[in-house]
Amino acid sequence: MTYQYDFDYLVIGGGSGGIATANRAGMHGAKVALIEASDIGGTCVNVGCVPKKVLWNGANLLSNINHLAADYGIDVDVNAVNFSTLVAARQAYIARIHKSYQNGFNNNKVQVINGWASLVDPHTVLVRDAQGKEQTYTAQYITLSPGGKADYPAIPGAEFGNTSDDFFALTTLPKSAVIVGAGYIAVEIAGVLNAFGVETTLLTRGDRPLRWADNDITDELLENFKQQGIKHVGNISYEKVEKLENGLTRLHTNQGTFDSEFLVWAIGRSPNTANLGLDKVGVQVDQQGYILTNELNQTNFEHIFALGDATHAPALTPVAIKTGRLLSERLFNGKQGLHFDRNSLIPTVIFSHPAIGTVGMSEKVALEKYGKFDAQTNPQGIKVYKSKFNAMLNAVTSYPEKIYMKLVVQGTEEKVIGLHGIGFGVDEMIQGFAVAMGIGATKADFDNTVAIHPTGSEEFVTMR
Ligand SMILES: Cc1cc2nc3c(=O)[nH]c(=O)nc-3n(C[C@H](O)[C@H](O)[C@H](O)COP(=O)(O)OP(=O)(O)OC[C@H]3O[C@@H](n4cnc5c(N)ncnc54)[C@H](O)[C@@H]3O)c2cc1C
Numbered sequence: 001m002t003y004q005y006d007f008d009y010l011v012i013g014g015g016s017g018g019i020a021t022a023n024r025a026g027m028h029g030a031k032v033a034l035i036e037a038s039d040i041g042g043t044c045v046n047v048g049c050v051p052k053k054v055l056w057n058g059a060n061l062l063s064n065i066n067h068l069a070a071d072y073g074i075d076v077d078v079n080a081v082n083f084s085t086l087v088a089a090r091q092a093y094i095a096r097i098h099k100s101y102q103n104g105f106n107n108n109k110v111q112v113i114n115g116w117a118s119l120v121d122p123h124t125v126l127v128r129d130a131q132g133k134e135q136t137y138t139a140q141y142i143t144l145s146p147g148g149k150a151d152y153p154a155i156p157g158a159e160f161g162n163t164s165d166d167f168f169a170l171t172t173l174p175k176s177a178v179i180v181g182a183g184y185i186a187v188e189i190a191g192v193l194n195a196f197g198v199e200t201t202l203l204t205r206g207d208r209p210l211r212w213a214d215n216d217i218t219d220e221l222l223e224n225f226k227q228q229g230i231k232h233v234g235n236i237s238y239e240k241v242e243k244l245e246n247g248l249t250r251l252h253t254n255q256g257t258f259d260s261e262f263l264v265w266a267i268g269r270s271p272n273t274a275n276l277g278l279d280k281v282g283v284q285v286d287q288q289g290y291i292l293t294n295e296l297n298q299t300n301f302e303h304i305f306a307l308g309d310a311t312h313a314p315a316l317t318p319v320a321i322k323t324g325r326l327l328s329e330r331l332f333n334g335k336q337g338l339h340f341d342r343n344s345l346i347p348t349v350i351f352s353h354p355a356i357g358t359v360g361m362s363e364k365v366a367l368e369k370y371g372k373f374d375a376q377t378n379p380q381g382i383k384v385y386k387s388k389f390n391a392m393l394n395a396v397t398s399y400p401e402k403i404y405m406k407l408v409v410q411g412t413e414e415k416v417i418g419l420h421g422i423g424f425g426v427d428e429m430i431q432g433f434a435v436a437m438g439i440g441a442t443k444a445d446f447d448n449t450v451a452i453h454p455t456g457s458e459e460f461v462t463m464r
């Protein structure tokens, strides 16, 4: 006798990865439910990529008016920044995204269940809704895509600091902000706040932010920080936070105290895997709570899968989406063995001011792997091409912001294994170059490509 499940597929977590895998399964005729405890869309749509990018666009607009308009002969005074107006427009946009998700679920016949899900046995999920009502559902396959949440440091007074979620909850701007951390989120929040006129300080544990990125790129970023007035202090360690009588937050560090209206912890994120019933059922996690999977996204149960930020995959929306879609192609469309390749080339953009785009290896990583090119002694080694120039947007103004670009090429055939840039428009340049690098393009292929003039991206195909 075959067991009848309520669903073919239950997906826990309606963020980037969960939505993608549920929709793709529904498209192939599976009976699917997607369980979400909060707003549909998860981190990216509600407290991540989307609200961040809207604020970044606003910050760029203001910066262009402040720094470029006059030299373009545009006589404009900024009387006020009504941040609450921007936040309202942003939230209205997010509400439209929620609606379009609902249309997608309707088309794909995906049932959305609101509530907190936890496993009670390997095929059964208990959902508790906001009113405390509980219901169980069974499924043949289950995918765990609960995402992550921001970390707080374990120091006294850490609760006086905020996270990126609190940053997105702001409707007015603080006068001053201290951001602790050196990753994407720290750099992006610092750039936005500073561009909106907030006195901004970035404190990093090491000597520079984005230590994994190419050093030349982060040198340029630090140069831009100086020009823009973002204060950066490196090699920081901190002991405690106190709330002062004047309402400010004081962070005590090895390099003195830092007072601000808005202290932000941007020191990393942890998987949202507590209270998911994993221990009860025996789904394996590592010490930090990341769900362990094989390359097919299978946990130690062959019918329970995990993807996205709750696993050790790179914490990027397109990675979660791609993984989710490929998983459903495999489970419900007969595409045997199909899965996200963990060794894929993953292009990424940091929405700093100006943006950073990066694909493939930094010079340092490439040097460690291949060594320096020498026709006689190391023909498999690497060479580097660099260029720094004025973006035409700024060239007719007194604003000093530059574009910096770099190619890392390997071997006598000069295969492009690293492409990095910082400056105006870089965020929109690198997607196509990632396609070329994915199919093994060489420097000669880049050079044989006809440039588009006048653009910034033409520099990538004309470097000497
Ligand atoms: C500030 C910030 C900016 C970012 N910017 C970018 C960017 O520009 N580009 C980019 O590619 N990536 C960006 N990211 C990363 C991106 O948001 C994540 O990689 C992506 O959202 C991960 O998708 P996911 O499906 O794993 O989880 P999430 O999107 O986090 O979704 C998980 C969902 O599961 C729900 N959930 C959790 N547990 C349960 C449960 N037990 N029951 C029911 N529901 C549950 C949560 O409420 C949540 O909605 C950013 C992240 C942050 C924090």
Ligand SMILES: NC(=O)c1ccc[n+]([C@@H]2O[C@H](COP(=O)([O-])OP(=O)(O)OC[C@H]3O[C@@H](n4cnc5c(N)ncnc54)[C@H](O)[C@@H]3O)[C@@H](O)[C@H]2O)c1
Pocket: 153, 180, 181, 182, 183, 184, 185, 186, 188, 204, 205, 210, 211, 266, 267, 268, 269, 314, 315, 316, 348, 349, 350, 351
């Ligand atoms: N533009 C984008 O695509 C984008 C934007 C934001 C976030 N994201 C994704 O979300 C992930 C999480 O972002 P994040 O910035 O929180 O994490 P992160 O892992 O990128 O950076 C965390 C930083 O905090 C530092 N750190 C850790 N512990 C610390 C401590 N105790 N004190 C001081 N510094 C400490 C780390 O050295 C690291 O530089 C990113 O890795 C990225 O994958 C992507």
